Amino acid sequence: MTDSSTTLPFPLATGREKGYQRDAVDAFLARARAAFEQQGDDELDAEQVRSAAFPLVRGGYRISAVDAALARVEDAFAARERERAVKAEGADAWVERTRREAQVVLDRLQRPEGERFARVGLLRYGYARSEVDLVADRIVAYLTQGAPLTVEQIRQTAFRMTRDGYREEQVDAVLDAVIEIMLAVR
16 A cells, blocks of 8 residues: 555546556556666567556556556657667658558558458457448548548547457557557658
């Protein structure tokens, strides 16, 4: 238990609300700080920060506060990765690689509605196809027309679970790729 003189890095979940386990968050952020500050071979990268997960417990750190901090840490790692790649490969190579990655995402998201991802089957639950398709259309508009869309909007995307929905892992992988693309061109 924390005494009243200790300042916590994040607010705590209250009441029946669960939050992220404090020790797990503290350990991960200490590891991220060490990896970022060492400036050598990193143990962590932006994708690993994005996929960090913590046990949910009563009295843990408030989820929204930790997620906001993790987004800033991910942004810092992505900026450094971009800087290193541009220095090693040149800006033209970096842009071309990002363009190719964006084209792969675009090719998938321009498939017909209801067919953009594999489905889980009639008796299993997956992401609601209609909701995923709406987000996919926004991403296509961003990639093809420069329509407004932020990394934070993608990070905060959530879908209802429905029978015969899209496979979660496929949708999540594409959303992760979109975030990487968006961070690459910031």
